[in-house]
Amino acid sequence: MITIIDYGSGNICSVENALSRLGAEYELTADPARILQADKVILPGVGNAAAAMENLREKGLCEVVRSIRRPVLGICVGMQLMCRSSEEGPVSCLGIFDTEVKRFVETPDAKVPHMGWNSLGNTEGKLFKGLPKESFVYFVHSYYAGLCPDTIAVCSHGGVMFSAALRYENFYGTQFHPEKSGTAGELILSNFLAL
Amino acid sequence: MVAKRIIPCLDVKDGQVVKGINFEGLREVGDAVGMGVQYAADGADELVYLDISATREGRNTFTQLVRRIAAGINIPFTVGGGIAAVEDAARLLEAGADKISVNSAAIADPSLISRIAEKYGSQFVVVAIDAKCIDGQWRCTTHGGSRLTGLELFSWALEAQERGAGEILFTSMDHDGTCAGYADEVYARLSDMLSIPIIASGGAGCVEDIRRVLTEGRADAALAASIFHYGQIPIPGLKRALKAANVNVRL
Numbered sequence: 001m002i003t004i005i006d007y008g009s010g011n012i013c014s015v016e017n018a019l020s021r022l023g024a025e026y027e028l029t030a031d032p033a034r035i036l037q038a039d040k041v042i043l044p045g046v047g048n049a050a051a052a053m054e055n056l057r058e059k060g061l062c063e064v065v066r067s068i069r070r071p072v073l074g075i076c077v078g079m080q081l082m083c084r085s086s087e088e089g090p091v092s093c094l095g096i097f098d099t100e101v102k103r104f105v106e107t108p109d110a111k112v113p114h115m116g117w118n119s120l121g122n123t124e125g126k127l128f129k130g131l132p133k134e135s136f137v138y139f140v141h142s143y144y145a146g147l148c149p150d151t152i153a154v155c156s157h158g159g160v161m162f163s164a165a166l167r168y169e170n171f172y173g174t175q176f177h178p179e180k181s182g183t184a185g186e187l188i189l190s191n192f193l194a195l
Numbered sequence: 196m197v198a199k200r201i202i203p204c205l206d207v208k209d210g211q212v213v214k215g216i217n218f219e220g221l222r223e224v225g226d227a228v229g230m231g232v233q234y235a236a237d238g239a240d241e242l243v244y245l246d247i248s249a250t251r252e253g254r255n256t257f258t259q260l261v262r263r264i265a266a267g268i269n270i271p272f273t274v275g276g277g278i279a280a281v282e283d284a285a286r287l288l289e290a291g292a293d294k295i296s297v298n299s300a301a302i303a304d305p306s307l308i309s310r311i312a313e314k315y316g317s318q319f320v321v322v323a324i325d326a327k328c329i330d331g332q333w334r335c336t337t338h339g340g341s342r343l344t345g346l347e348l349f350s351w352a353l354e355a356q357e358r359g360a361g362e363i364l365f366t367s368m369d370h371d372g373t374c375a376g377y378a379d380e381v382y383a384r385l386s387d388m389l390s391i392p393i394i395a396s397g398g399a400g401c402v403e404d405i406r407r408v409l410t411e412g413r414a415d416a417a418l419a420a421s422i423f424h425y426g427q428i429p430i431p432g433l434k435r436a437l438k439a440a441n442v443n444v445r446l
Contacts, residue, residue, distance in 0.1 A: 013291045017266045047316065111390055113318050115361070116197040116415075117240055117445045136198060136445035138271060140318050157197070180271050180293065182235060 002026040002193070003038035005065070007055045012044045015075065018179035022186065024193055032064040040193060041068055045077030049101065049143065050089030052077050066094060071195040072171045076141060079166060079173025088143050097166045097173065099148035110158020113142040118176075120164050123153040127165065127172055127191050135184040137164070137176040145175065198445045199409045199437070200240035200416035201430060202394065203423040205230060206247045207276075210260055212424065213247070225424070227260055228267045234423070235268045237430040240445060242268065243296070243364070243418060246276030247339060258290045265291025273321055284311045288319065296321040296364060299337035302344060302351070305358055312359025320362075321394070322355040324348060327368040333381065340368050348381070349388060356389050363389060364418065366396040374400030374422065382412035394418050402428060402436045409442050 004015060006028040019026045026042075027034065035041060043065065045052050056062055065072070065082075074082045085092050086101035093101070106112040117136040120128075139155070144162035147154065153165035155175070166173040172192065178185035205212045205227055212225045231242050244264065246257050261274055274287050275296030284295045301307050301322055312320045325340050326333045326348040333348035352363050365385060367378035377398045385393050392415035395408045399419035405428075408414045422428045437444045 013265060013289070014293070017291060018269065020266065021269065106390065108390075111197075111392060113361070114197065115318055115392070116200060118197050119445075139197075180269065182238075182269050186269060 001038055002040045002042065003035050004028045004042045004044060005035060005061065006030045007052070007059050007061060009045045009047065009052050009055060009077065012046075014177070014179045015042060015044050018186070018189060022190060022193065030059050030061065032061065035061070035064055036068060039070055040195070041065075041070060041072045043072060043074040043078035043081065045075065045079075045081060047077060048088060049077050049080050049086040049093070050091040053081055053086075053089070053091045053093060056081065062094060066096065069170060071192065073192050074171070074173035075179070076175060076177060079175055080143060080145060082166070082171060082173050083145050086143060096171045097145065097148065097150045097163075097168055099146045099150065099163060099166070101143045101145050103143050104157060104160060107158050110160075113140055114144070114157040115140045117181075118155050118157065120176075121154045121156075122151075123165070125152050125167060126195060127167070127188055128153065129191050131184060131187055137174075137178065137181040137184055137188075139164075139176045141175060145173075196443055197415075198240070198443050199414075200394075201238075201405070201434060201437075201444065202241045202243055202416050202418040203230075203234045203239050203430070204243040204245065204396065204418045204420045205424075206245050206420065207257060207260065208247055210257070228263050230424070231264055231268045231272070234430065235270045238434055238446070239270065239423075239430055241270060241416070242272040244272060244274045245296070246274070258286055261287055261290040261292055275321070275323055280307070281310050281314060284315065284319070288315060294319050294321050294361070296323040298323040298325065301355070302335060302337050302346060305354060308355055308358040308360055312361070317359050317361035317391075320360050321364050322352075322360040322362070323364040323366070324351060324355075325366045325368055336368060340371075349384065352385055352389060356391050360391060362392045362394060362415075364394040364396055367398060370398030371396070372421070373398055376400065376404040377408040377412060377414075377417070379408050379412035382408055382414045386413035386415075392416065399428075402433055405433065406437055406440050406442060409437070
């Protein structure tokens with residue numbers, strides 16, 4: 001069973017729809033026991049990182065997420081919450097990935113939010129198995145995680161190279177939305193489900 | 196670099212996709228969900244579904260259809276038509292829309308833009324503007340192009356951005372349905388003036404029209420309906436042609 005962590009992080013029906021299209025069974029829960037029993041866990045997230053972090057804390061889920069030993073996938077703000085901290089607040093986060101989340105600086109060439117399809121570079125590991133080089137995926141974000149040893153895919157916007165995906169042990173995160181990234185996104189989600 | 200987007204627009208009436216010429220003489224062309232799935236498979240970057248009957252006939256928007264679209268397609272989509280309150284936007288978000296577009300209601304009450312943007316973020320709010328050129332001045336229209344307002348296009352677009360619009364979708368009523376090219380110079384001016392993405396709409400007749408609006412017109416996305424619906428320009432071939440012409444598109 002796949003568990004989507006339900007912590008009031010905004011709209012998650014696109015993640016549910018994507019899992020349904022892949023024929024995966026899932027449940028939505030904030031129950032620590034269910035989360036710790038799951039085969040795979042997805043930490044979704046849209047909106048403000050500080051508010052999302054506060055929701056996780058209120059539901060007593062920070063330590064629960066850190067103690068998961070099965071594969072975890074944080075998506076967008078879900079990924080950012082797994083970093084050390086975010087400038088959006090600022091707020092101290094879960095500290096799983098060894099990097100900080102910063103705001104993009106707007107320039108004439110780089111609109112903020114970074115929204116739309118952009119290509120992935122330096123993809124490594126099972127999450128990207130079978131994915132053609134420089135595949136495009138869909139991003140919507142104003143804050144980014146800097147490069148670090150946990151980076152497993154990069155992307156660039158306005159001259160800033162940032163982490164498009166991160167991995168530390170069983171924890172994975174994508175800044176982009178695989179659930180909205182066409183067939184490339186479906187492949188990445190399937191790869192996660194097959195871990 | 197973010198890719199230029201190709202966006203088929205599906206005008207929906209009673210769950211069926213229709214496309215009119217200058218918003219008149221509507222004619223049915225297909226099933227809204229099935230066409231969306233096909234467009235996504237063909238490489239469309241995003242879809243726009245407009246409930247064209249909503250404003251004119253005061254009908255409610257098409258939440259159930261949006262739910263089915265969200266379940267069926269794997270790319271982002273925008274819905275519009277008759278969104279007059281934050282609650283309308285909330286209902287469509289909950290049904291699975293990635294963005295909503297507001298048009299007539301935002302002109303009637305510009306605070307609608309800021310109220311939706313503050314609650315759900317600018318990335319969720321597209322401000323659609325239908326305008327026509329009268330005596331050298333671009334004037335906004337409402338209610339599917341049927342009512343002329345005193346609002347001027349460029350000042351309204353700037354105000355929409357300042358109020359929190361995430362994108363501007365500008366349709367030239369003079370070009371729409373003509374298949375004679377987009378209003379390139381208007382898009383170039385909007386693009387220079389604004390810092391948010393501009394979606395060009397109205398007038399696509401051939402690949403070259405689309406190439407031009409994305410380069411000389413500096414639009415971030417090109418939206419079209421009939422040339423896609425009637426199969427005149429298949430999307431895979433269009434994107435290969437754009438790529439060959441050095442336009443950054445997703446293949």
